[in-house]
Amino acid sequence: MDEPHLKRDLGLVRTTMLGIGGTLSAANFVIIGEAAGMAGYAVVPIVVICGLLSLLTMFSYAELGTAIPLAGGEYTFSKVAYGGFPSFLTGWFEWLSNVFYTALSAIGFAYVVSYLFPEINIPLTAVVVVIVFAIINLRGTKETATAETIITIIVLAILAVFVVGAWVFLQGTPTTPESVAPIGIFGIFAATAYLFELYLGAEAVAAAQAEVKNPGRNIPLAIILSAVVLIALYTSVVVVAVGIVPPEVLSEQASPIAFVAGQALGPAGAVLVTVGLAIAGLAATNEAIMAQSRVLYAMSRDGYMPKVLCKVHKRFCTPHFAIMVGTIFTVIFAATGLVDFVVYAVNLGFIIGFSIVNLSVIKLRKIAPHLKRPFKVPLYPLTPIAGIAASIFLALFIEPSVLILGFELIIVALLVYYIKMVGYHRIRIAFGGVSLGLGAFIAYIAYLVGTNAILQSVPQEAVTLVLGFLLFVSIIQIIAGILNLLAADR
Amino acid sequence: MNPKTTLSKIVGVTQTAVGGVTMLFAFFIFYNIFDIQTTLGFAEEAVGLYLWTFIILGLLSVISGLFLVYEP
Numbered sequence: 001m002d003e004p005h006l007k008r009d010l011g012l013v014r015t016t017m018l019g020i021g022g023t024l025s026a027a028n029f030v031i032i033g034e035a036a037g038m039a040g041y042a043v044v045p046i047v048v049i050c051g052l053l054s055l056l057t058m059f060s061y062a063e064l065g066t067a068i069p070l071a072g073g074e075y076t077f078s079k080v081a082y083g084g085f086p087s088f089l090t091g092w093f094e095w096l097s098n099v100f101y102t103a104l105s106a107i108g109f110a111y112v113v114s115y116l117f118p119e120i121n122i123p124l125t126a127v128v129v130v131i132v133f134a135i136i137n138l139r140g141t142k143e144t145a146t147a148e149t150i151i152t153i154i155v156l157a158i159l160a161v162f163v164v165g166a167w168v169f170l171q172g173t174p175t176t177p178e179s180v181a182p183i184g185i186f187g188i189f190a191a192t193a194y195l196f197e198l199y200l201g202a203e204a205v206a207a208a209q210a211e212v213k214n215p216g217r218n219i220p221l222a223i224i225l226s227a228v229v230l231i232a233l234y235t236s237v238v239v240v241a242v243g244i245v246p247p248e249v250l251s252e253q254a255s256p257i258a259f260v261a262g263q264a265l266g267p268a269g270a271v272l273v274t275v276g277l278a279i280a281g282l283a284a285t286n287e288a289i290m291a292q293s294r295v296l297y298a299m300s301r302d303g304y305m306p307k308v309l310c311k312v313h314k315r316f317c318t319p320h321f322a323i324m325v326g327t328i329f330t331v332i333f334a335a336t337g338l339v340d341f342v343v344y345a346v347n348l349g350f351i352i353g354f355s356i357v358n359l360s361v362i363k364l365r366k367i368a369p370h371l372k373r374p375f376k377v378p379l380y381p382l383t384p385i386a387g388i389a390a391s392i393f394l395a396l397f398i399e400p401s402v403l404i405l406g407f408e409l410i411i412v413a414l415l416v417y418y419i420k421m422v423g424y425h426r427i428r429i430a431f432g433g434v435s436l437g438l439g440a441f442i443a444y445i446a447y448l449v450g451t452n453a454i455l456q457s458v459p460q461e462a463v464t465l466v467l468g469f470l471l472f473v474s475i476i477q478i479i480a481g482i483l484n485l486l487a488a489d490r
Numbered sequence: 491m492n493p494k495t496t497l498s499k500i501v502g503v504t505q506t507a508v509g510g511v512t513m514l515f516a517f518f519i520f521y522n523i524f525d526i527q528t529t530l531g532f533a534e535e536a537v538g539l540y541l542w543t544f545i546i547l548g549l550l551s552v553i554s555g556l557f558l559v560y561e562p
Binding site: 408411412415427428431432434455456462473476477479480481487 | 502505508546551558561
């Protein structure tokens with residue numbers, strides 16, 4: 001009997017809606033206000049520029065998606081182009097980014113809903129949303145994409161009502177821009193890096209490309225259509241927003257677009273937009289669950305993760321174990337609220353992903369010139385090089401604390417990779433070394449505590465207690481390190 | 491059970507427990523339970539760094555401890 005496998009169920013409309021729905025997160029309509037505070041009326045061309053920068057990389061997604069139409073998106077591209085640890089690292093960041101993005105979207109939904117129902121429990125609501133959409137994802141890709149299509153159409157309709165209503169209002173009360181960029185060129189650059197996030201999520205099409213019908217035609221069309229629709233949508237929203245409410249006022253609002261809707265369409269308009277943004281949160285949650293599960297599935301398929309994660313459900317033809325594992329992690333992050341801290345990891349992961357995709361296009365054109373490419377990046381190699389430059393530009397604006405977090409995530413990725421790919425005994429030896437290092441490090445901290453170099457403001461009794469505990473832990477770590485290092489190779 | 495195996499099990503369980511306590515401590519710091527940030531003089535802006543540092547150190551300890559506990 002044939003093993004169950006992912007089905008090609010997604011047509012052009014559903015695939016395009018995956019791209020649009022994955023991008024329309026509720027948080028995006030909040031950051032528009034903050035960017036307006038940074039760049040003033042220049043926020044309008046910046047939104048267009050960000051869209052065009054994103055489109056550069058989307059062309060690369062389209063070329064690779066049609067040439068290698070397998071599940072996994074960026075991970076699969078880098079696997080073919082580079083293999084080994086680089087591809088594992090890409091998949092690792094892609095999966096983590098989507099796990100965090102799922103939790104963030106669900107929490108974003110809960111926060112937006114709390115404007116209408118202040119008594120709701122935000123973490124509980126977020127957890128329920130994640131579980132509901134995990135069940136929809138388990139039921140089947142077609143069901144997932146249908147839910148995404150319906151949700152996205154509702155959101156687009158609400159935003160269209162907002163834009164048209166606000167535009168009509170704007171005709172009656174024109175405003176005169178006072179300045180283009182209140183804090184100069186740096187403000188414009190900062191706002192560009194900041195607003196690039198608006199377009200993250202459209203690459204979900206690539207993650208689900210193994211389930212797209214007629215991939216040679218539908219993948220590039222869906223990716224480019226998503227990008228064009230998003231540029232048009234965000235630009236029109238920003239035009240009416242800064243036209244009705246001055247940027248400096250807009251930047252002070254918790255929900256800027258709902259505030260603009262309140263000004264232009266009255267309280268009913270504010271409620272309508274709030275509902276629309278809440279639904280957008282649902283769409284992004286739905287898409288991110290799908291994307292993370294497909295990455296885990298692909299990594300498992302290639303032996304980087306336990307084999308059970310690439311099992312496909314016999315009836316629903318979905319990677320049910322990968323969905324469940326991702327959901328467990330998402331629920332933990334959504335319930336603890338830790339996503340507030342790791343939100344930047346999402347951006348970092350996406351920036352790494354974008355760079356890898358552009359590099360993969362260049363590498364594959366060199367090492368596999370005869371690979372069948374139903375779609376080719378226009379103006380090659382300028383387009384992927386410009387995409388890489390855009391990623392480097394964005395990375396310049398990443399906060400140092402985010403880089404530290406990224407470094408730590410790379411260390412964990414290294415551990416996971418070697419645990420899976422290297423033999424048991426060698427891993428044990430490695431952990432023996434790690435334990436010895438930890439023991440020495442903790443002994444050094446104990447020395448600093450004992451000499452009053454740190455914890456100077458802490459009472460002496462507490463210092464003694466901490467010192468004793470550190471010495472105990474240090475000894476345990478050193479003994480554990482020696483025992484692991486001396487373990488026999490069986 | 492020979493003495494080396496017994497020692498491995500004891501040290502493994504202790505190291506796993508220390509790792510678990512370290513990760514728990516990370517959450518105590520993050521959520522400032524018992525006003526621990528003030529007690530230990532941790533700067534508020536560095537709390538995220540402490541959180542991840544303790545979680546990763548705790549995780550390493552747990553994995554290393556489990557190697558000793560489940561030694562073949």
